[in-house]
Amino acid sequence: MIHLENLTKKYGEFTAVSNLNLTIPKGEIFGFIGPNGAGKTTTIKMMGGIMDPTSGSIDICGINMKDEPERAKKNIGFIPDRPYLYEKLTGMEFLRFIGNLYNVDNKSFTGKAEEKLNMFSLLSWADELIESYSHGMKQRLIMAAALLHDPEVMIVDEPMVGLDPVAVRMVKDLFKHLAGEGMTIFMSTHTLKVAEDVCDRIGVINKGVLIATGTVGELKKKSLLVDADLEDAFIKLTT
């Protein structure tokens, strides 16, 4: 479903992501963890087609991002780390904007939009301007928008930042449910608990290099710590 090959990004001389190789099968939740500045957001922006890689290739559902960016992006639900939106639209109008952009057909739109808003407890805010939303509400609105066109792949940068505990629980359950229905989810996080709870597999990135991949259990073993929790494993791996 997602295939990254020798993915590299340089900002001038500085290499932010170096030679990343990854394959994520359909229906898997993949957690991308690493300390601040490791290169997670950079990788995610390249996967979302927001930024071109310096070299290497990205395939989404077998479609190459460089060759057919529009077709590849149609299959992606993209959620960035900072919820910047059009502040002067209402939640509902924003969904309509996204719906038009992704060619969601008009007949099913209203039903879908209301369902998603309800799912993220935003229905009563549907007709308020986004500028009056809180950070967490904007984050939830972006998630609702990203799911509107039933993407096959979800790419999420730090999904839990700014959400309250109820929303965190809801998002975790939602991700598991969506993956169960066949959606592939790639999420970055530095909250290890989240990674441990939801992810089928985890990749650890540090200074732009992927240093380990595997299930939580495998990673714990790799760090040669018996009975350690993921936090210890993480600190051991990245220092």
Add this chain to the structure above:
Amino acid sequence: MPGFLDDVLILLRPRFLSFKNPLVAANSKKEFYRNLFLGTAGFLFWIGIFIISLRTLKYFYRIEGLGDILVFKLLSMLVLTSFSFLIFSSILTSLSKLYLSRDLELVHSMPVSGNRIFFARWIESTADSSWMVVIYTLPVFVALGVVNKAGLFFYLNTALVLLSLSFIASGISSVLVMAAVFIIPAGRMKSILLFLGFTLFLTLFMVFRMLKPEQLVDPDVFATVVVYLDTLKAPSSPLLPSTWVYDSIKESLSGSLRSSFFHSALSWSFVSVIIFINILIADLIYRRGFSKSQTASSRVFRYKYSDFPFTGFLTGASRAFVVKEIKTFFRDQTQWSQLLLIGALVIIYVFNFSVLPLERAPIKTIYLQNLLAFLNMGLCLFVLTAVAGRFAYPAVSSERDAFWLVKASPVKIKTILWIKFFIYFLPLLILSEILIVATNIILQVDAFMMALSFISVLLIVPGIVSIGIGFGAAYPDFKSENPAQSVTSFGGLLFMMICAGYIMAVIILEAGPVYDIFMASVHQRSMTVLQWLRAVISFSIVIVISILAIILPMRFGEKGLSKVLP
């Protein structure tokens, strides 16, 4: 007040630090050349104003008996216009500096009292709103000094007294803004801007009417020359700050230093009074007003989702952007309040034509009409360029932080640029055609000239919009607080210059053949083969460059924008 100035200076420090010498602190070679280019262009513009002023002044002084009076009349018009301009610009700047800027939340969380924050912000706002007006009126005064062989005192006094004028304008504006924010209920910032915008419109219009510019060129309307001279000499109201400034400059020019000094002192003492009043008022209401202004404007009425009228035929991305762009535009005060300004500009423009004393002109009327129609076409297109600079040029920058959405969407950058092109093309085309047809009707031009202007505008408007969208996309500014101001940047300057070049090229290409056609019809003979050839070639070139002007800038913008990171 112990420590007042210390606190104010600390609050201003971030601003000083980011204001390094743009040539020394340039981060890259590219930036260096960019700044150098901007600086040179600005300097040349200054010199241009200076030379034009010098020539105009010399011309006026040659008119026996009347010259002196005319010069002083012009001077007082200049001071009054600058003053109203300063007030207008500082109303907008102080509203944004005191209540709307993004960094205000941070500043207000600091342990500093409200009136100190106010004062630091007010200084910044004064500088921001007035430096351009002051710098670009200076060459006129320098020219005046040069022509009159004035001494050093004249230049020093003029600079200082103009400075006092900007302080006064800024002080008056901030009192108005603070009072408006305080009086008008929370969540009605929109209404405030409507109110301020409307006041401004009226002020501009009144000032313009007070100046009665058409009387300068038309002494006939006065019964006798004596009455005419008297009107010119009539002093302006002694209560207006601009009068003190004008008097001070006038007296220093004629060498009466004491009298000049008196008026300067009057002006500066008013500065201290207005600052004192401002600090008092700020102490009372600034912080409360700021806290009030935090309420988002949504609660005025709910935006129940509705399908937008007239957009039913659009689908997909074009529908998405058309609806978004229109709604955001009308909900964003900083955007639509500019419409008022443009309205004022247009009315003043058309009005100017209606008062031209065409009947009394000594030259043959048809000839003059055609000349004016040509001039009018050029002016209309320059007005259009200014409007496009306000709306089409910032079209891409106005995506601001939400630009990632555009990049992540399954739509080509090219498609989005063309959608934006059409969103701005239609209204701008309608505006310019109305302008050109209305003014041509007032000028009573013949059918040929009417058709020619109509078609030329039809050809040129898409080019100008395309240059606006294209250069706005190639040099986007997603970080600025007010995207409408992005036209003052490097890319905006390029946009203005290229548009000016394009318009002039078309007018020059058309002027020759039109003259031939016109002369042929006046003398009732047919044009020679050579003249026909020239006409065909000229008009063909106009069509070719117009097509290029539509295609090339959009390509340039697409290339540039593809490289930009959100």
